[in-house]
Amino acid sequence: MNRYHLLHSTQFRYDGPVSESYNEVRLRPMHDETQSCLSFRILTDPVSRGTSYRDAFGNWVHQFNILPEHRHLKIEAESVVLAHDAPMQQTNGMKLSELEDHRDELEEQFLDFVAPTAYVPHLAQLDEIGDAAAMAGDGTISGFIHAASHLIHERFKYVKGATHVNSSILDSLSHGAGVCQDFAHILLGVVRKRGLPARYVSGYLVPQSAASPDAKLQEVIGGYASHAWAEVYLPSSGWIGLDPTLGQPPGLQHVRVAYGRDYGDVAPVRGVYKGHAGQRLSVDVHVRPAVDDEGREQLSENKTTPPDVPVITERVQQPAQQQQ
Amino acid sequence: MLSRIAESLFWLARYIERAEYTARILDVNFHTVLEQTKDRYRLHWDPLIVMAGEEERFRKSYGEADAQAVFEFLAFRQDNPSSIVQCITKARENARTIRDYISREMWEDINSLYFTVNRFNPTEEMAAGPHRFCDAIRFGSHRFHGVTDATLPHDEGWEFLRIGWFIERAEMTARLVDVQYHILYDAPAGISGADNHQWMAVLKSVGAYEAYHRKYHSSIEPEKVAEMLIMHALHPRSIRFSMTEVQSGLRAISGTGPGSYANEAERLTGKVLERLRYDKITEIFQLGLHSYLDEMLQMCGSIGEDIARSYFYYAVVA
Amino acid sequence: MPLQGLFGDYQTGSFYDEMFAAPDQPRPHYAKIFEKLASMMPAQFEERRQHADLAFLLQGITFTVYSDGRGTERLFPFDLIPRIIPKSEWQRIESGLAQRVMALNLFLQDVYGKQRIFADRKIPRSLVYSCKHFLREVIGIEVPRGIHTHICGIDLIRDSKTGEYCVLEDNVRTPSGISYVLENRLVMMRTFPDAFQAHEVLPVNHYPAELSRILRSLSPRGGDDAQIVLLTPGIYNSAYFEHSFLAQQMGIELVEGRDLIVDGGIVYMKTIRGLQRVDVIYRRVDDDFLDSLTFRPDSVLGVPGLMGAYRAGNVALANAVGNGVADDKAIYAYVPAFIRYYLGEDPILRSVDTYLCSKKDDLNYVLSHLPELVVKAVGESGGYGMLMGPTADRERLEEFGRRIKADPRNYIAQPVLPLSRVPSYDPALGTIAGRHVDLRPYCLYDGEKVTIVPGGLTRVALQQGSLVVNSSQGGGSKDTWVLFGED
CATH class of the missing domain: 2.60.40.2250 (Immunoglobulin-like)
Structure with missing residues (x-):
């Protein structure tokens, strides 16, 4: 705590x-x-x-x-x-291949978090990341989303100023670089294209302490505490947090402030x-x-x-x- | 009353007055010119353009000022913001934004004036001469005054109309006198004596020709004309009379009595009136008529600005 | 009785004719006016017509067309031959409309509140959430007295095939046209006083008083001294005449966005004596432009901070914000279901069969029957994004097919309805001929009951054969008479 x-x-x-x-x-x-x-x-x-x-x-x-x-x-x-301390999130191991059966139902329940937005248009380029994540994962939906988050973390460079606050994912996809806002938006796009509801989370990332500064963390987010990541809805499991900028799940250093369809809402x-x-x-x-x-x-x-x-x-x- | 409504009433009146004044001057000048020799045309027409404050725009389109050009420019041109047609259009536009406030008759009246003005064919009118057109404007303005007076409650809205009417009139008269004297002094030597016609035209354009004769029983002398137009207590087109009306309007709105003032506009109006009451025309000429009128115009401008600051665009402080 | 004079060789064609049961047989409620018209000389009629036009022109009852870049004012053509509705027919329309307005209001309360209807699966949540005019910014706002649809204009047509009235469209945002109803009646009584003597026509002029009463009842501060204003986008708006007309008739202030200011969640208007609190705003500015802080940041027509004041309950807005979801063309198909669900009643007025392209079966039907259908884009109004199947050429049909396939949710389709006709004067022909009409009654809802001014605006497609009644496309209007009895 x-x-x-x-x-x-x-x-x-x-x-x-x-x-x-x-x-x-x-x-x-x-x-x-x-x-x-x-x-x-x-x-x-x-x-x-x-x-x-x-x-x-x-x-x-x-x-x-x-x-x-x-x-x-x-x-x-x-x-x-x-x-x-977040309780361990239970995922029921639903297969990615079963997702298609739930697609209509998820859209009915969570249209806002499935539909394309101004920041997150459903671009064809997203499918390539999605397919790679499906290959890399263990065949479950949970495996897929974590693989997607990891892939984005690996493929895109964190570069301050690579994009601006009004950039849609088009900019970072073409530069291969962006800030946490772009990382989160790309993840939203990848999983939404598969029919999974996903929401944007804005908040803060707290460095562990001054006594033991986590150099990597600081470097990753450019020294700023303002941060953004994503949560994805898994059928019959609930919302799972993912931080593609850090490449690891959000934990005790993540403070959530607002949810939205994309940055525009928060x-x-x-x-x-x-x-x-x-x-x-x-x-x-x-x-x-x-x-x-x-x-x-x-x-x-x-x-x-x-x-x-x-x-x-x-x-x-x-x-x-x-x-x- | 909404600030915007007060402002629209103020400008509605100003635009009508500007249209009427311009029509008067155009008409009279045109007829005076008929009795003149050709080389004196310029003298008559230049002041009109200067008065409208649109010399630059005019030169760009026409170059030399002659009757046709000036008539077209002052009466019909869409790109001259002070043309009569434009003034009537803007007056109607202002009326339209407040048509829920003004009386139905006022709206029908300004609306029909607008349609009348737009039905005139500039080419035909220029061939026929400005009288017919100017007469329609003058008549339209008078009728609008009458309809307003008879159908709009004489409350604070009416006072804003009155202020608009008379501040515009004061400014127009000041410009008329200023420009005419300017021309007089700038003219080549030897023609000043013959300028009776020009002064007659000035008097006629403000409808003061008969009143002049009644008051002065003399031939037309520039100084007396100026005295009449600036300082006459009761002639409805003199600057003094107009400013007295502005003062009553302002006081009616704020509820201020004589001897004090509620805002800068009232203070300046009082100051202007003091001068108009106690100055003598000979003093004014000694000091320079132009600088006197120029100062007067500047004060009118400040009064207008301060009316806006007090009633239309005051700073909002919670 | 042979037709004569003005009627020339009048043909009813294959359409339902409001005046004639058969070519030479006027219906009972039209018999008297028919005799009057039939006995008139064309020149007499023409003279009255010009009289009426002049009255409209002088009052400035015009709308502005911006096609030539300068903005010209045009008269909304007025046809002197009234549309007449006997009492029994009107009573049915009236109760059908009242039912519909109540159901629409309950639907809006629900979707912006508890959203029971989704849980009960009477309409897909995703359909509502995909509506362009469903505003998330409004969710959770409690509107004064639970009223969303204070003023509705519901477009009705009479289907020539069945002779039955159908609802074509609901307008629950900022419906306009009521001023024409009132002015048409005024001009009609002046130019055709003799026509009124034969009939007992129900009056319409209580509309402003009724609207004013409802607006007053919304004041969050209560009391009789509520400050009510009408918010207009300004003189360049095509309905500006109506805004000023209604403000004047109700004796309320006509304001533009720049006249109002919000401070600390309270709305004030700027007067020559300082700020004065505003309680109720009858707004004729669209949702998008109401508040640049909440909606379009480039809007200068609204009042920044207004939504905050609204949310806090410090000011009432009529109509409520977010109503556009209820008149979405796809939602329209569910209104009969709303009536059953919220009121437990059967709909009195029929709706037009509607195919939602978002549904697979409907989509297939629409794509294979395009030449028989009218296709409409759901978020649009005023005839934009529309396909008239029967008159479209092959190329256009194909183009629409592609558009629909690319974005099925955005389209609905309906069968083409042959609108009924009313005899109308054609100045070009100098005689009377049958022209298609619709009817827009204006419904006022005070939270308990719906009041409808008898009749409404009859819009007429003045061009021969045209089914388009919009003023921008050659439409005009008629005075609409609801009779005290049957004739």
């Missing part, structure tokens, strides 16, 4: 004054059988009043607005999360504002274990983000047309 303290701060700087800014964020970690969100709060600068709700996928959404002119916007989400921050100003975005995530394995408080903070690296490629906010 691990307890984490997370501080996710998002900052927009505008070239000129903007006003009437409306934002919607998905930053609150989930609270369910394998993860408890012990506390959550959100602060903005300039200050704002907000409302919250659960969306159709069960995610927590916070909305807020800032009317007067401003030149910067900072959104700070702070949470304490308890990650439980974008952490989305907004519109009035004004013609351009913007620069920087995102910073600080994670530290709140309690260590012996139950002692951890007081030193591990910064998982190199200081002041602005991510300019992301254009989460879309400027609305000025109305006057």
